[in-house]
Amino acid sequence: MMNSPDTRLTIRPIPAFKDNYTWAIGNARGDTVLVDPGDAAPVEAFLAKTGRTLRAILITHHHADHTGGINQLCKNRDIPVFGPAGGHIKGVTNSVNDGDVFTLLGAHIKVMAVPGHTLDHLAYLLQEQTMDSDPSAPALFCGDTLFAGGCGRLFEGSPEMMYTSLLRIGALPEQTRIYCAHEYTLSNLGFAAKAEPDNEAIELRRVLESHKREQALPTLPSTIFEELRTNPFLRCHSVCLKEQVSIQMAQELHSDLETFVYLRRWKDQV
Numbered sequence: 001m002m003n004s005p006d007t008r009l010t011i012r013p014i015p016a017f018k019d020n021y022t023w024a025i026g027n028a029r030g031d032t033v034l035v036d037p038g039d040a041a042p043v044e045a046f047l048a049k050t051g052r053t054l055r056a057i058l059i060t061h062h063h064a065d066h067t068g069g070i071n072q073l074c075k076n077r078d079i080p081v082f083g084p085a086g087g088h089i090k091g092v093t094n095s096v097n098d099g100d101v102f103t104l105l106g107a108h109i110k111v112m113a114v115p116g117h118t119l120d121h122l123a124y125l126l127q128e129q130t131m132d133s134d135p136s137a138p139a140l141f142c143g144d145t146l147f148a149g150g151c152g153r154l155f156e157g158s159p160e161m162m163y164t165s166l167l168r169i170g171a172l173p174e175q176t177r178i179y180c181a182h183e184y185t186l187s188n189l190g191f192a193a194k195a196e197p198d199n200e201a202i203e204l205r206r207v208l209e210s211h212k213r214e215q216a217l218p219t220l221p222s223t224i225f226e227e228l229r230t231n232p233f234l235r236c237h238s239v240c241l242k243e244q245v246s247i248q249m250a251q252e253l254h255s256d257l258e259t260f261v262y263l264r265r266w267k268d269q270v
Contacts, residue, residue, distance in 0.1 A: 019183040031055045035141045040069035059083030060143030061121040084120035114145040116162025117152035137175045148222040149188030151233040159261045174225035185219035195232040196241045202230045236260045
């Protein structure tokens with residue numbers, strides 16, 4: 001059954017800092033939920049320009065470029081802030097854990113633990129996506145775990161943690177839209193082309209995404225389908241990729257996990 005116009009959600013990027021995105025999820029009434037507001041100023045400008053009302057905030061992990069705007073945005077607003085449990089993120093009022101489900105703007109949101117980049121990292125899955133463009137597509141807000149064409153650095157978690165998190169995300173329905181927190185796509189795809197030079201889908205995607213950036217458009221959201229085809233960190237099973245990683249890192253590889261370990265190490269050196 002199609003969603004009525006007043007129940008559909010829109011998802012808009014709010015650029016922040018050099019390459020961050022705060023995501024604004026909104027309904028037709030002007031109610032808005034933010035994901036990872038690292039800077040309050042561009043958010044306040046967006047709210048003022050659009051006439052929207054902030055109703056809640058979702059936080060994926062504790063890094064300042066994702067949390068820095070919480071205090072200012074909540075200063076004169078009584079709104080819930082959902083985020084990782086542990087009490088280490090100032091301003092979080094509603095601690096959530098893996099498997100929790102709650103409702104905002106009429107959408108059911110499922111919490112997924114995806115440690116690796118940080119130990120506390122969460123992703124938020126809108127299980128009943130209602131975007132105008134594709135009412136059937138779920139939406140995943142995954143912070144710095146999965147990027148378009150890449151993945152986050154391992155600041156706290158182990159490679160095993162991160163690889164498990166990526167596989168968990170990669171197992172979501174292929175139409176799932178990926179809303180990560182940084183505009184790293186072209187750089188990531190440049191590396192992907194080196195890691196898997198025989199993958200024609202990567203070069204095609206580089207061309208398409210370059211056209212978007214030339215028009216100052218975001219390359220996001222991506223989809224699980226696109227990431228499974230072009231993101232080397234979700235393609236550690238690829239024979240071509242294994243060969244390239246083995247040659248570049250001078251390592252004999254025996255498993256997909258080992259491929260991921262040395263692929264991430266190679267990317268860190270670029």
